[in-house]
Amino acid sequence: MSEERVVENVNRGLGDLLEAHPRLVLLGEDVEDPYGGAFRATRGLSDRFPGRVRNTPISESAIVGLATGLALAGREAVVEIMFADFAWLAFDMLANMAAKTPTMYGSPRAVPVIVRTASGAGRGYGATHSQSPLKHFVGVPGLDVFEMTPFHDAGALFESMLTLGRPCLMFEDKTLYTRRVTRSGRVGSVFTLAPVGPAPGIARLRIDGVTTPDAVVVCTGGTVERVLEAARTLLLEYEFCCDVLVPAHLYPLDLETVAEAAAGASRIFVVEEGTAGGSWAADVAYELTSRLWGSLRGPVEAICSAAKVIPAAPHLEREVVLQSQDIAARISAAESLS
Amino acid sequence: MTDTRAEFEVVVPRLNSVDDNYILTSWLIGDGTVVTSGMPLVTIESSKAASELDAPVDGVVRHRVAEGSECAIGEVIAIVERTGSGARPEPVVAAADPPAARAGSAEPVITAPARRLAATHNISHDRLRELDLPVIRETDVAALIGAAENRAPLTRLSPNQIAVGAAVAKSHREIPTAYAAVAVRVDAAQAAAVQHSRAVKALVGITELTVRAIARQKAAFPHFFASLADASSLRISETADIGVTMDVEHGLFVPVVRNAAALAPAELARELMRLRRKAAEGTLTAADLEQPSIVLALNNAHGVTSAVPIVFPGTTACVSLSAARRRVELDENGTVIAISEVEISVSYDHRVVNGLEAGAFLASIRGALDDPQTLLRAEA
Numbered sequence: 226m227s228e229e230r231v232v233e234n235v236n237r238g239l240g241d242l243l244e245a246h247p248r249l250v251l252l253g254e255d256v257e258d259p260y261g262g263a264f265r266a267t268r269g270l271s272d273r274f275p276g277r278v279r280n281t282p283i284s285e286s287a288i289v290g291l292a293t294g295l296a297l298a299g300r301e302a303v304v305e306i307m308f309a310d311f312a313w314l315a316f317d318m319l320a321n322m323a324a325k326t327p328t329m330y331g332s333p334r335a336v337p338v339i340v341r342t343a344s345g346a347g348r349g350y351g352a353t354h355s356q357s358p359l360k361h362f363v364g365v366p367g368l369d370v371f372e373m374t375p376f377h378d379a380g381a382l383f384e385s386m387l388t389l390g391r392p393c394l395m396f397e398d399k400t401l402y403t404r405r406v407t408r409s410g411r412v413g414s415v416f417t418l419a420p421v422g423p424a425p426g427i428a429r430l431r432i433d434g435v436t437t438p439d440a441v442v443v444c445t446g447g448t449v450e451r452v453l454e455a456a457r458t459l460l461l462e463y464e465f466c467c468d469v470l471v472p473a474h475l476y477p478l479d480l481e482t483v484a485e486a487a488a489g490a491s492r493i494f495v496v497e498e499g500t501a502g503g504s505w506a507a508d509v510a511y512e513l514t515s516r517l518w519g520s521l522r523g524p525v526e527a528i529c530s531a532a533k534v535i536p537a538a539p540h541l542e543r544e545v546v547l548q549s550q551d552i553a554a555r556i557s558a559a560e561s562l563s
Numbered sequence: 564m565t566d567t568r569a570e571f572e573v574v575v576p577r578l579n580s581v582d583d584n585y586i587l588t589s590w591l592i593g594d595g596t597v598v599t600s601g602m603p604l605v606t607i608e609s610s611k612a613a614s615e616l617d618a619p620v621d622g623v624v625r626h627r628v629a630e631g632s633e634c635a636i637g638e639v640i641a642i643v644e645r646t647g648s649g650a651r652p653e654p655v656v657a658a659a660d661p662p663a664a665r666a667g668s669a670e671p672v673i674t675a676p677a678r679r680l681a682a683t684h685n686i687s688h689d690r691l692r693e694l695d696l697p698v699i700r701e702t703d704v705a706a707l708i709g710a711a712e713n714r715a716p717l718t719r720l721s722p723n724q725i726a727v728g729a730a731v732a733k734s735h736r737e738i739p740t741a742y743a744a745v746a747v748r749v750d751a752a753q754a755a756a757v758q759h760s761r762a763v764k765a766l767v768g769i770t771e772l773t774v775r776a777i778a779r780q781k782a783a784f785p786h787f788f789a790s791l792a793d794a795s796s797l798r799i800s801e802t803a804d805i806g807v808t809m810d811v812e813h814g815l816f817v818p819v820v821r822n823a824a825a826l827a828p829a830e831l832a833r834e835l836m837r838l839r840r841k842a843a844e845g846t847l848t849a850a851d852l853e854q855p856s857i858v859l860a861l862n863n864a865h866g867v868t869s870a871v872p873i874v875f876p877g878t879t880a881c882v883s884l885s886a887a888r889r890r891v892e893l894d895e896n897g898t899v900i901a902i903s904e905v906e907i908s909v910s911y912d913h914r915v916v917n918g919l920e921a922g923a924f925l926a927s928i929r930g931a932l933d934d935p936q937t938l939l940r941a942e943a
Contacts, residue, residue, distance in 0.1 A: 230586070232610075264610065264611075265610075347581075348580075348581040349580055349581055399610070402610055403582065403584065403586075403610050414670075414672045414697065415672050415697060415698050432698060433696075433697045433698050434696070434697075434698060434700075457672075460672075460674060460698070461672065461673075461674050461675055462674070462675050463675075463676075464674050464676055464677075464700050464701060539580075
């Protein structure tokens, strides 16, 4: 019996959430059956929870505002934004309303709102349906940012988000939906997966037999497949061993756990799919450099996609969007491997 | 038994522009069941939509992929055994066993450096598999090679060889050595040596002449007959005590001809013979071996044409003498002549001696051998 796919895991997590929280509602464009969302993440839920899974008009700002209002009225809400490119339309509601509501009214207010959205390229969807706008949502006080990974359980992540009592934004890489979920043990032919740090934990993938890696790569859930492929290449070609750390909770990042897990490796790389410039990866690189300066043999490097508009043609898309070869090339250049 | 005309493969088509793999969500027609062309056969789900594939022909369906499995574009997920044109469907009793999932054959991942090392040592893939490691690195292959080598019985080095090894290692570790060589024509020296041997009834040869030639350099080149006391001072030997390498059956020895300059050619020949005999008998004493001021390494056996000696610890230079070889040359008139030639070279401690001086030292030895009559004359 093969493991469930990420989209099935998200679907199951949402179902469990609706089950466990009777006042929780799920809102979004075309989330009701039979369509069940553009990526089928909400399939079966409107039939199973009539009235609590609701199609909305096409207005991301209105949907997030509605969810925030529901939270103020004592309910929990999950919002699906069909493509992360449209999350910008809800930026004002997220940054100025939802994120500030817990602390703006004299007494603390819980805002148990989860906004989920499908991000990332690799499918030839063109400039406005392929982006990874993670970086624009990082650093907003009161807004926690997550990204789904193949190594975390969506349901557990959703529960931890509700517990925070703050609005949470979760990116789900659309290429990840069809991938299998892995909880522990072997990943591919050379990596072993083990979580580190407090829940929800950071997934650590280590090459079998390695005790001290040559470098640590911190990456998002959407890029992990490419990072592992690059790490495999570096192992096979140069016997250069990378540990790969995959946090789901990206902002604020558990830097203590990352720094602890990276201790001993004298080189660190941070990978995200978003475009270079003001990125999550650059922010994490800065934080790690500040903490680990003195034990590093080179700067912590941020590895991102090119700062360019994403073309629709697959061969041109590959030139702009970060590929596994780009990651391997960046690391081998930084480490002068040949 | 396979008759392709009687069977039709059901192949996964490309369902959209982005996915390469789909999920076979459900079989609509059971395994071993009869279908008619055009009936929905199976549901395949992409990341965007579920699609039905229809039976391509009339026949009996044989599933090749289980429900819930991934299937790739171009993969054969079923065979339809044709029943048209009079062919009879086989009676189907029960669904055929699904093909057993291939056992996770633990094929190791082998790094490129490991592959290269294994190839150069002819280590087979099977032996690498026997390591039973998920990832095989260069060090794993090296260990395998080491283990193979460790199986060979150990051979003990002789005490002499251990001592030689220590001296050579010390030399390499401590003495920054440089090297120079000259070719020396020895026709005249050979002829003179033969004549002299008859006259004095002792075996005088190029070796003896070379020892004499070296001994005569002491006044002009004192730094070659010295020992470095510390980084900035030198102790120059009072006499030319020339160590001569003697490679005998049970080891390498360097007995010393004391004050070689004071010995007549015949005396020198006899002294070398005495030392050689003692070396062969293994009766050399500490006094025979102590403190050479310079060493002559004889590399003139087996037609050796060139050798780089080491500088023995406690000395600053070691001269090497090659075997003589015959070769042709043009004389000053352009006539082809046959000559005999040896290579005389010197390894020297570059902390004490520089290249120009080494060249002059070798040229002076060559000059002495070019004039064998003078060289054979007893010392003033």
